[in-house]
Amino acid sequence: MQSDYPPIENHGLIGDLQTSALIAQDGTIDWFCAPRFDSPSVFASLLDRNSGGYCRIRPERDDVVARQLYLPGTAILITRFMSPEGVGELMDFMPxxxxxxTDRHRIVRVLRTVRGHMRYTFECKPAFDYARARHEVVSHPQGVQFRSGPHRLNLCPVRSEHVGDAQITDHAVRYTIDAAEGDDGGLILETGAEYPPCAVPPEEIWQLYDQTRSFWREWVGRSQYRGRWRENVERSAITLKLMTYAPTGALIAAPTAGLPEQVGGERNWDYRFTWLRDASFSVRSLLGLGYHDETRQFMYWLRDRIADSAPKIMYRIDGDTDLAEESLPHLEGYRGSSPVRIGNDANGQLQLDIFGEVMDAFLRASDTGLRPAWDGWRKTVQTIDWLCDNWSRPDDGIWESxxxxxHNTYGRVMSWVAFDRAIRLADRLGLPADVHRWSAARDAVYLDVMNNGWDEKEQTFVQRYGSSVVDAALLYMPIVGFVSPTDPKWLSTLDAIDRHLVSDSLVYRYDPLQSPDGLAGNEGTFSMCTFWYVDALARSGRLDDAQLAFEKMLTYGNHLGLYSEEIGPTGEQLGNFPQAFSHLGLINAAMKLDSYL
Structure with missing residues (x-):
């Protein structure tokens, strides 16, 4: 039933920089993939409450109030259970x-009773390979192992006299824990282990806790942000770090798949991949916060993608291009939202804007002293030369219609950015290129947009040539310097966006009724576009409006400061969660406001 599903926003995120897990406010791990972000799921009850798989620790009482918070400056999630009988705390983290x-990943679940007495129920029922693979449960003297083909999931309890005898079936493990004030317990879930499970000494748990806390606080301490929204920016930065695959530096768009943009609808996509656009936007955020090492690592990954003969719009985190889309009909989908999709066929689309975002990232990275190697520059030249011949082609657009x-205006604008940044990079670093050809192409694109992307009657730039409708992607025009933020053409466009796409400071990316995208239904407001709106307002001199819109947007974050892709009519979060696009937008908007206030 739909009521069995927690709201999307009622979750916290933990991770180890190779994969991650979502934990609901009732103490349920209802999304976890291993060994990588884009691997098949082990727990997926977020997409099917009955057969998706889960791991749950919760009090037996029904009158418990649950609250979540992060240990400040870390990705350690604390779920507090409060009742008249006692108060318990569940700390979840991944070393x-x-x-x-590596195939070895650990979820540590530390259970403490801080007041009174609590009785907890522990249940673990994995469902390997998106609940397509069967498994068996094998009991060992000091733990339990779930086996499914080559896959193993060890359940290693902390030694405690309060752990009762486990009830083991073919598919699940269940037991109870009695704990009085001051008692500590818990367990470790471990994937990829080549040995049987064994009980974990309490001191090992706390050693892992200290190491994890130290890692995150040291990383956060490197941030150079000192603005007025430090807590929000810090949480967004940690969230982005949690969505970064450490072996390659690739940033995924979101750690989930199949969460709907409209509950009950078909707009359910897999976002566990790296879009060149999203990841390029991250360079601006990372450099603004002072994270130069992360910027460099990502730029190396990006350089290798540009070296492809025909860059894709998205890749797997290891650079693979096999993203074939398929549906999982055996999963009912979040609150009946089907089909549940894995993979993403949008990978075959042509989106000309990605070249602008990539070249803007290259130019910004050069500010840190990162200079392209000769082979990398040759590939870049080939890419820009290709764009000289192809910028006038129609494309699928930023929203993956x-x-x-x-003929999308945003694609043209970002093609202009690609030429402009490539010219600057060649001049700045003294690198050989046909700058005259690039300059001619840049000017031709600019005139093309002014002649065909402008609607004289409506006095606005438009979403696509020949139409009269606006698109929130136009908000990026002054951000990249295509138009002055005080140009009358831009100010009238901003007014049109206010009229047609803004609802109480929240921004729709487009109107599906006026701009059919080939899919049924509607969607919520797009959080990234709202943060772009804040930036555009500030640049255009409407500083009070910008600050108010930003402060309102902060109220739509969940209880932990996390944002999904979209916001629904009553403030609910929609789409995959949390969303890198949204958190990148928050950081950049905060830094822009700080520069004006």
């Missing part, structure tokens, strides 16, 4: 892995 890919290709 950070190294930069070498499945209704066919159009």
């Amino acid at each position: 950070v892995t190294g930069k070498e890919p 499945r209704s066919g290709r159009e």
Whole structure:
């Protein structure tokens, strides 16, 4: 039933920089993939409450109030259970892995009773390979192992006299824990282990806790942000770090798949991949916060993608391009939202804007002294030369419409950015290129947008040539310097966006009724676009409006400061969660406001 599903926003995120897990406010791990972000799921009850798989620790009482918070400056999630009988705390974290890919990943669940007495129920029922693979449960003297083909999941309890006898079936493990004030317990879930499970000494748990806390606080301490929204920016930065695959530096768009943009609808996509656009946007955020090492690592990954003869719009975190889309009909989908999709066929689309975002990232990275090697520059030159011949083609657009290709204004604007940044990079670093050809192409694109992307009657730039509708992607025009933020053409466009796409400071990316995208239904407001709106308002001199819109947007974050892709009519979060696009937007908007206030 739909009521069995927690709201999307009622979750916290933990991770180890190679994969991650979502934990609901009732103490349930209802999404976890291993060994990588884009691997098949082990727990997926977020997409099917009955058969998706889960791991749950919760009090037996029904009158418990649950609250979640992060240990400040870390990715350690604390779920507090409060009742008249007692208060318990569940601390969840994943010890950070190294930069070498590994199958071994651990979720540590530490259970403490801080007041009175509590009785907890523990249940673990994995469902390997998106609940397509069967498994068996094997009991060992000091733990339990779930086996499914080559896959293993060890359940290693902390030694405690309060753990009762486990009830083991073919598919699940269940037991109770009695704990009085001051008692500590818990367990470790471990994937990829080549040995039987064994009980964990309490001191090992706390050693892992200290190491994880130290890692995150040291990383956060490197941030150079000192603005007025430090807590929000810090949480967004940690969230982005949690979505970064350490072995390659690739940033995924979101750690989930199949969460709907409209509950009950078909707009359910897999976002566990790296979009060149999203990841390029991250360079601005990372550099603004002072994270130069992360910027460099990602730029190396990006350089290798540009070296492809025909860059894709998205990749797997290891650079693979096999993202074939398929549906999982055996999963009912979040609150009946089907089909549940894995993979993403949008990978085959042509989106000309990605070249602008990539070249803007290259130019910004050069500020840190990162200079392209000769082979990398040759590939970049080939890419820009290709764009000289192809910028006038219709494309699928930034929003990955499945209704066919159009002459999209945003694609043209970002093609201009690609030429402009490539010219600057060649001049700045003294690198050989046909700058005259690139300059001619840049000017041709600019005139093309002014002649065909402007609607004289409506006095606005438009979403696509020949139309009269606006698109929130136009908000990026002054951000990249295509137009002055005080140009009358831009100010009238901003007014049109206010009229047609803004609802109480929240921004829709487009109107599906006016701009059919090949899919049924509607969607919520797009959080990234709202943060772009804040930036555009500030640049255009509407500083009070910008600050108010930003402060309102902060109220739509969940209880932990996390954002999904979209916001629904009553403030609910929609789409995959949390969303890198949204958190990148928050950081950049905060830094822009700080520069004006």
